[in-house]
Amino acid sequence: MNRSDYSNSMEDQVFQLPSYMKQISDTVWEACRRVVTPEMKGLYAKHIMITGCGDSYCAGIAMKPALDAMLTPETSVEPVRAVQLSRQMSAFRLTPENPGDVLVVSISASGKPSRVVEGAMRASKCGAVTLALTSSEETPLAKECELVLEVPKPETAPVSPGILSYSVSCLGLCYFGIALGLARGNFSEEKALFYKKSVEEYCQSYEALLPQMADEMFELAKTFEKFEYYDFVGDCADFANAYFGSCKFAEAFGAYCSYDDSENWEHVNYFIEPTAKIGTVASISSDSPSLTRQKEMIPVCKRIQRKLLVLTDLDKSTFPEEVTVAQVPSCRLGFIKPIMMHLPLSLLAAYIAALKGEPYFRGGKGVWAEPNDIANSKIEIK
Amino acid sequence: MNRHDYDSTMVLQATDTEALMKDINRMSFQKAQIAASLSAEKLKKAKRVILSGSGDSYASGVAAGPAFEALLGIPCESIALVELTRHYYSERFQDAVVILNSVSGGVSRVVEAAKRANKHGAYTVSLTANDDSKLSTECRTTVHMELPKKSNPTPSTPKVIAYTASCAGLLHIAVYMAELRGAISEETAQEMREEIFRYSTDALGAAMDTIAGDSFHIADTAWKDFKEYVFLGDGGDLGAAMFGAFKCPESIGRMAHWDDTENFNHVNYFMKDTDKVGTAVVVSSASPSMSRAQETLRNLLKLGRYTVAVSDAPASDFPEGVHVISLPKAAYPWLASSFLHLPLALLAAYSHAILNPEFVPYRNKGGLWTDPGAQRLTASELVIL
Numbered sequence: 001m002n003r004s005d006y007s008n009s010m011e012d013q014v015f016q017l018p019s020y021m022k023q024i025s026d027t028v029w030e031a032c033r034r035v036v037t038p039e040m041k042g043l044y045a046k047h048i049m050i051t052g053c054g055d056s057y058c059a060g061i062a063m064k065p066a067l068d069a070m071l072t073p074e075t076s077v078e079p080v081r082a083v084q085l086s087r088q089m090s091a092f093r094l095t096p097e098n099p100g101d102v103l104v105v106s107i108s109a110s111g112k113p114s115r116v117v118e119g120a121m122r123a124s125k126c127g128a129v130t131l132a133l134t135s136s137e138e139t140p141l142a143k144e145c146e147l148v149l150e151v152p153k154p155e156t157a158p159v160s161p162g163i164l165s166y167s168v169s170c171l172g173l174c175y176f177g178i179a180l181g182l183a184r185g186n187f188s189e190e191k192a193l194f195y196k197k198s199v200e201e202y203c204q205s206y207e208a209l210l211p212q213m214a215d216e217m218f219e220l221a222k223t224f225e226k227f228e229y230y231d232f233v234g235d236c237a238d239f240a241n242a243y244f245g246s247c248k249f250a251e252a253f254g255a256y257c258s259y260d261d262s263e264n265w266e267h268v269n270y271f272i273e274p275t276a277k278i279g280t281v282a283s284i285s286s287d288s289p290s291l292t293r294q295k296e297m298i299p300v301c302k303r304i305q306r307k308l309l310v311l312t313d314l315d316k317s318t319f320p321e322e323v324t325v326a327q328v329p330s331c332r333l334g335f336i337k338p339i340m341m342h343l344p345l346s347l348l349a350a351y352i353a354a355l356k357g358e359p360y361f362r363g364g365k366g367v368w369a370e371p372n373d374i375a376n377s378k379i380e381i382k
Numbered sequence: 383m384n385r386h387d388y389d390s391t392m393v394l395q396a397t398d399t400e401a402l403m404k405d406i407n408r409m410s411f412q413k414a415q416i417a418a419s420l421s422a423e424k425l426k427k428a429k430r431v432i433l434s435g436s437g438d439s440y441a442s443g444v445a446a447g448p449a450f451e452a453l454l455g456i457p458c459e460s461i462a463l464v465e466l467t468r469h470y471y472s473e474r475f476q477d478a479v480v481i482l483n484s485v486s487g488g489v490s491r492v493v494e495a496a497k498r499a500n501k502h503g504a505y506t507v508s509l510t511a512n513d514d515s516k517l518s519t520e521c522r523t524t525v526h527m528e529l530p531k532k533s534n535p536t537p538s539t540p541k542v543i544a545y546t547a548s549c550a551g552l553l554h555i556a557v558y559m560a561e562l563r564g565a566i567s568e569e570t571a572q573e574m575r576e577e578i579f580r581y582s583t584d585a586l587g588a589a590m591d592t593i594a595g596d597s598f599h600i601a602d603t604a605w606k607d608f609k610e611y612v613f614l615g616d617g618g619d620l621g622a623a624m625f626g627a628f629k630c631p632e633s634i635g636r637m638a639h640w641d642d643t644e645n646f647n648h649v650n651y652f653m654k655d656t657d658k659v660g661t662a663v664v665v666s667s668a669s670p671s672m673s674r675a676q677e678t679l680r681n682l683l684k685l686g687r688y689t690v691a692v693s694d695a696p697a698s699d700f701p702e703g704v705h706v707i708s709l710p711k712a713a714y715p716w717l718a719s720s721f722l723h724l725p726l727a728l729l730a731a732y733s734h735a736i737l738n739p740e741f742v743p744y745r746n747k748g749g750l751w752t753d754p755g756a757q758r759l760t761a762s763e764l765v766i767l
Contacts, residue, residue, distance in 0.1 A: 053644055053645060053648045054645060054648035054649050057645065068471075072471065072473075073471075073473050076471060076474065081616075081642050081644070081645065082644050082645075083616050083642050083643060083644035083645075083671055083674060084616065084617065084642070087616065087617070087669075087670040087671040087674065088448070088616055088617035088669075088670055088671060090448075090451040090452070090455075090457075092451075092455060093451075093457055113648075115644045115674070228609070229610065229637045231637070235464050235465065235468065235469065236465065236468075236469040246649075247648075247649050250649050250650060250652050250653055251649070251652050253654070254652055254653050254654025254655070255653070255654075256610050256637070256639070256653055256655065256658075256659065257639060257650075258637050258638065258639045259639075261462050261464045261465065262464055263436050263462065263463050263464035263491045264436055264437060264440065264462060264463075264464075266758050266759055266762075267436050267437035267628075267759065268437055268627075268628045268631050268632070269631055269637070270631070270751075270758070271631040271632050271635055271744055271745060271751065272631045272635055272636065272637050273635040273745060274635075275750065278637070288468075289468035289469055289765075289767055290464050290467075290468035290469065292762075292763045292765055293464055293468070293491070293762060293763070296758070296762055296763070300758050303750060303753075304750045304751065305750055358654070361652050362652060362654060367656065367684060367685045367686055368652070368685075370684070372647055372651055372681065373647065373677060373681060374644075374647050374648060377644075377647075377674060377677055378673050378674075378677065380670075380673060382670045
């Protein structure tokens, strides 16, 4: 079997990503600088909520540590499920004590899903400052928000799970955090540009590694395609990597996936059988505050005979031989890693789909022939 | 088939809710007992409440959390243990009441949480059945949860009544805090206490035969044969959905996925083998997400997926074709979430009992799963950040 015989549009997105990030870096940075002005309401927000659906929700989890690094201790950052923001969250949490105290960042490239639009409408009604991270000022989401952070919309095949768009959302959030920190005087312009340059270098560092990474993931796909279930594990930003991987597995080849953090996994999914049918994926970053707990699952996986793939920037020698390691570049600023760290899992999803001959999103056929209702769901402002 | 032939210890923890909760309420959750355990001064000063635990205990915080916000008007965060111990802002422990729920009180991570929260100035409360546990020793105070011995005759039974009691305990603490802080009157607080008691005992008891019958029928005719499961819910109902998901690996060893109703439509909606999955949607009658839950149920039917709805709303509120298990209507918008897990526990319990007449869950904690003393949970390295 030759990898090139299984080329596909998800793989294309992965290979485009380093150069695409380089191409759009200045554009996104300038967009962030334009939004973040001394007059911006929400400049000194005490609480920032980041919301979105699916990948976009995941981007908020992935970039929370980056925003924390730029904005704490004055500001806390909270990723929020779209339906939680729009329907469930107590109104007082969205209502600022002082104008600008609460900033809600809503992410959607298309800006169309009802729930994210509804969330922005509700947040505005409650008095929060709203910012849309979206592809155009004309999207429905942008029209409901006070501020718009316009980011490029990648050109991809018409029906292909989003990989570029996820990294663009992560980049937008990261640069927004840097721009906000800079405008507040948390650090100098020089430091801000150092952060930006670090992001650019980190994204670029994948370019030379991708062919080997793709070969490794293609080989692994031959084993992983045989599993019936997939179990993803990670904490905090590592959870974002794991969760994003599970989303791509579902979109790409209709996989049945579960996900959890490293502690809950030991309490619950540990008991699943038969273990031979489960592919387990753990994202373990070298700088994770829960690194000790994440590593403790490795001997447990061995004992219960789980096939384990570890996504990590740690050296392969850190792990026992029976563990398959998808190694990503290390980074001097750990909090920017999630922008790119998902790439091995995106490739793995892409190759499993190609090996199975499974069309993305089930090919829009059969019970999936009708578009789903995410853009037509009824909007209610509670 | 006679469902009583399948009355495993897991089943009985759900079907005997009325009697068990009467005992638990009497022994643990009287106002005087809770008041004696908690510092009025600390509760009055609190600016936020944090609920945490692992597995079921985490889910109970998700289920009961909205009651704290609704009654107290201050933020309440339900946080996974590893998030709280290793990733959460240290500054936010100051002026926080941190309630750590663990029946055994011996899991490393929950002890670590108490140590970290104490270090950074929180008022730590353990909600546990074991007053001599490491957790209890570590926390500033303990709200004791007395679980009748008959509720868990073998240690290897997946917990149901402990979860129900945890949810009820958290609700009672929320009511007590709200009364103490003047957010609700003494009279209202007493009405709420009585309603939590009435709902968890008499109301559920009166409906249990129907709930158990419906659950058994669904388990026997379909649920037990699915290879995997999906549980959906929003807000407090997500807690019940998580609990339902957790019972699947524990009892029948099968995988379960949980999510909210919106994210489902973006991701798991595309899952391929629709005939192999049982899907349950949990929605309180008063949920602000009711319309999205109803849309999601219609989407599930279009996908041809076998779908169960669990609610305190009547079956007539849901699309035809959905298998509805109804609980009595709850009097407060935050109440039902803490009890909607019962049919989900029964679906797992009956499936397990039908498939496995020896009633041995948790892979019998043998073979590959041999782990004396649950070392993977109790001997995990403590790191206090």
